[in-house]
Amino acid sequence: MRELLRRIAYLWNRRRLESEMAEEMAYHRELLSPERRGEFGSDLRLREDAREVWGWGWVDRLRQDLAYGARVLRNSPGFTLTAVLVLASGIGVPLTVFRAAVSELEGGALPDPDSLVQLRRRAPGVFISNLPYPEFTFYAAKAKSFRSVIGVSERNQATFGETADGAAPEQIQIAFATANYFPEFGIVPAYGRMLTPDDERRDAEPVALVGELFWQRRLGGDSAVIGQTVRVNGRLVRVVGVMPRSARARSDLWMPLVRQPFVIDGSSLLTDWNSALDVYARLRPGVSVKASQQETLALAAGLHQLQPDRVRPGEYLEAHPILQFETNGAEFQIVLITVALVLLLLVAACANLGTLVLARGVTREREIRIRMALGAGRARVVRQLFTESLMLAALCGLCGLVLSTGILKWIELEHNPASTVLPNWRTIAVTFGVSLLAALVFGLPPALRLTSLVPRAGRVRGIFLAAQVAVSCLLLVVSGLLVGGLKQLGRVEPGFDYRHLLWVSPGLKAHGYGNAAAKAYLDAMGARAAAWPDVQAVSQVTLGPWGNIHMGAAWMGRQFGGNRVDPEFLRAMRMRVVRGRNFLPGEEGVVMITEAAARVLWHDEDALGKSLPWDAQGGAHGPTVVGVVANASTTVVGNPEPLEFYLPQSRSDARDSVLLVRIAGHPNDFVRRLQDAARSLDGRLQPAVPVVSDAYDGEMKNTSHALAGVAMLGFVAIVLSAIGLAGLAGYTVAQRTREIGLRIALGARAAQVVRSILAPMSRALVIGFACGALGGGAVARILRSGIPAMAGINVFDPLAYLGAMAFFSAVVALSIFAPGRRAIRINPSKALQHE
Structure with missing residues (x-):
């Protein structure tokens, strides 16, 4: 601790201490005779040694690396702009999907999800998914395996009409839940408060929460509505909070479960043994799912004695872990597949940028060799190059965050102009993490290879090139198969006349x-x-x-x-x-x-x-x-x-x-x-x-939008690949200017020159396309099995593969057109003088 305080004191008083050190060194130098002053050593080296002793030398080196990196990026605007376009797209699109998925699937992070289960009635030879309210209250009071038991009744219809402005009643969807539903699922109010156990008392004032979308659409997003009364099915109910937008809060209104008969005339939910609730429970610490089912089997046997006509022999509660239940749904599978595809897009962007960094690094070999010859260690040069990559990744991450926010805002404007999509701390943390990971992928391997004593940049460049081509072709093949699947979906008749x-x-x-x-x-x-x-x-x-x-x-x-x-x-x-x-x-x-x-x-x-x-x-x-x-x-x-x-x-x-x-x-x-x-x-x-x-029509529209989004990923990937290939070809031409000039001087034709540029890339292109085609077929299989509407996808559709090959070949040709044209126009006499 004393050492840390000493170092902090130095950092705080750095200017004064360094000034005193300079005066001290000048004083000692003056004390020496002129012929011995050279023995005193270099002031710069002594100051560096002193900073190392004080413990903050790395700060100076980091500042130098940052300044040098900023200067290099500023002096290479073409490379910097290309890199930002490539990686910002690669970060922005996955970040958009992440934010949308989190917004859709989260109602707040589930606290201790392993102990949260969904309960379903089970009896030999029959399966009943939900519990009636009397049975729910029985297990809530008797079952010792559960710390709490939660009941929810959704999809209830009601009319909503405000009392203040006399607006026309509107048909809404209302949900009823026990007060413990909200804390157990980690749901916190967007405004106001949640329901509490006091709201469940029979003599309590009727209160409700409004859903965020309904609050913004019908109530104008005005927080002043909290505390006011509204009319639900003709009954006055006080609004106490706003539910956050999430997959678990899709209803327009939420009220205490015991208030269902108050709102819905004639409801017998609280007494009817044929009613149905969605029931969840929180297991006590140390209690397993199997142990809870054994206890409910014994409890149900006793309940069967009391209610033989309503509880079946051998009945028990089957407990499903909530995460397992939710991740088995088709909606979650679609989200998972989409996340995997956009992560592949990020991989393609990183490989693309890694190829550009490596190709550009080859043109800086002379600079790197001179620095190492002057005494810079390999670690020092690697750190410098990696710092440049970190700065570039940070810039791309910032641009990707802006791009993601813009996309989400554009999407939200169509549905809800009053909404806001500003990034929260989690989004910023994910952006920072993805940027750091991207820097490690595209920046560290080139830095290590360029500073190697036996450089083999061609092999690493081939790996990067093959990776970006494979991912781009994979997404392109999947896009082609999905376009065919979408056409097939449009031709699939449901088997009945649904229009009337x-x-x-x-x-x-x-x-x-x-x-x-x-x-x-x-x-x-x-x-x-x-x-x-x-x-x-x-x-x-x-x-x-x-x-x-x-x-x-x-x-x-x-x-x-x-x-x-x-x-x-x-x-x-x-x-x-x-x-x-x-x-x-x-x-x-x-x-x-x-x-x-x-x-x-x-x-x-x-x-x-x-x-x-x-x-x-x-x-x-x-x-x-x-x-x-x-x-x-x-x-x-x-x-x-x-x-x-x-x-x-x-x-x-x-x-x-x-x-x-x-x-x-x-x-x-x-x-x-x-x-x-x-x-x-x-x-x-x-x-x-x-x-x-x-x-x-709504389902077909949603499916079409989803498939169009996946197809758009293929388009973005191929555009990124085109940018990368064009940049790689351009750097190759710049690096081999003397060689190309010599070939032209010796009589090489234009086709031979272009072939010499493509030759080092051809193997990686072929391997990448083959892997991408195989991967595209595998992904299409997963889509076909995970999405019922995609069951008609032909995984072996030749048009998709031939179309992807033709399209990718055209992209390669267009990518190398400008560099190839520049190469065949090289003047041999000037090229031979090129350094």
């Missing part, structure tokens, strides 16, 4: 309807709609096409989507039976499947009369197949091989059902009419009426 279809979701279960009352309501609503002249068919189904909720099962290692439908379903959807028959009214124990599902389950055998493997282990026989329908993708848009099954509806499904309506005219003209008809039967309802064609 909509469905009515009245939310009967949320309003306390039992199955008998729900069936009566749906029958009355269906009869009223069927009487309209433009209505061609009405069907009662559990899930509307391409809705946000899915049911399914996993067989033969594949995921199957399912639905419960009535006999009118096929007529309403315009689907046809290719083998077997449709359901009969009131029929049970049967199922219809798609052709693709029949092929996966039984290959070339006839599926009729066979039973589905209902148990996950195949031990229990499920419903019997009575019909095979033509492939129809009703759960995922654009899937050319839909694995789907359809079960007959029963009366126990009525409260969860929706009405599917086929219209002869334009479906948007019937939305308000259907809503009014639904409310005329029960004024408490706030029915949602999605138009199926809107869902299809």
Whole structure:
């Protein structure tokens, strides 16, 4: 500590101490006779030695390196500008994806994610995903394996209307959650406060949080709304905070779970054993997932004794680690694939810049050799060269951050002009880390190779060149395959006529309807709609096409989507039976499947009369197949091989059902009419009426944008590659000016001169293209398996590979055009005098 304080004292008083040292050296020199003054030594060397003793010599050397590096970069504007264009793009695009992914997938960092699990009901031979509220409260009170149990009910419909300005009511999506949901998921308010346990008291004032997007769109982003009352379904509710924008906060409004009956008339959520909540739990320290399942098995056995009709024998809670659950989703897989592709773009940019640095370094060999001959050690020169690379990387990182912010702002302006996309500390830290990593990749290998006693810059340059060509070709091939896949996706018909279809979701279960009352309501609503002249068919189904909720099962290692439908379903959807028959009214124990599902389950055998493997282990026989329908993708848009099954509806499904309506005219003209008809039967309802064609168009638009973004990566990579190749060819011509002049003087033709420039690069170009083509096919395979809409990608599409080869060849030709033209115009007499 004393030594550190001494060094800090020197740094603080550096000027005074160095002045005193200079006076002391001058005094001692004057004391010596003139003939002995040379023995005193160099003042400069003595001052350097003194600084080393004081411990801050490295500061002087760093300052010298920075000044020298700034001077070198300033005196090479062409190289500096090229480097900034290449690496800023390579950093800016991945940084944009990182910021978008963090914004989408994070609701705040999950605290202790390993102990957070999602709970699902499980019983032998059957699978029920969610828990009813009474069972949720039972486990929350009894289970000792859990430190806390969290309940959430999302996708509830309500109307929102402010009291201050009398704005027209708006249909919104409202979520209800227990107060511990927010701290357990690490969600902090953007403004105001979160919900607390006090808000869950029955005598507490009704409070709510507004979602950030809804707050900005409907409430103008005004923080003064916090503390004011708003009207939700006609009830006054006080706003206490703003939820941050995240994947876990997509609802427009959030309220305490116990307030659901207050907002939704007739709701029996808190007493209904057929209700459903998303339930999560935090394991106690030292408790394993397996131990928690053993405890819930014992608790469920006791609960079965109390509620034999509601809790199945052998039931327990299956706990899934939250990270495992979330990272198994298609959305996360798409984000992961996109991140991998943009990281490849960063690798291409680093390899590109490394090639330029190495090529430029070869032209500085004389300078480096002179410095080393004058006594500079290799470490000193390497540090100097690497400092230049660090400064360049820092400049590129800053430009990449500006580029990323500009891209995000441009994207946000389209959706939300009031939003801000300023970088936070995490973004700045990632930018700094990526810049440092880039400097290590493109700066350190050239510095070590250029200062080597046996320089072999050609080999390192070949590795860099092959790497950038491989990555560029990989992205180019993937882009070509995706363009073909996108065209194929546009030609894939969903298997049913979706253009004249909509469905009515009245939310009967949320309003306390039992199955008998729900069936009566749906029958009355269906009869009223069927009487309209433009209505061609009405069907009662559990899930509307391409809705946000899915049911399914996993067989033969594949995921199957399912639905419960009535006999009118096929007529309403315009689907046809290719083998077997449709359901009969009131029929049970049967199922219809798609052709693709029949092929996966039984290959070339006839599926009729066979039973589905209902148990996950195949031990229990499920419903019997009575019909095979033509492939129809009703759960995922654009899937050319839909694995789907359809079960007959029963009366126990009525409260969860929706009405599917086929219209002869334009479906948007019937939305308000259907809503009014639904409310005329029960004024408490706030029915949602999605138009199926809107869902299809929106999904196709999102998929097209995603594929266009990936294709754009290929374009950016090839542009960066062109810049790098042009720079490399230019430096090669500058380095070999004397040789080229001599070749021309000896009679070499223009083609021979250009061939001599390409020859050192040809091997790396061929190897890089071959690796890129193979890698592109592998990435396309991953995309095809990870994204259902991309199942139609032809990984071996020859047009994609030939097109990539032709396009890349054209880029190579254009890249070397200017340097090659300059080479063949070299004057031999002047070239022979070139240094």
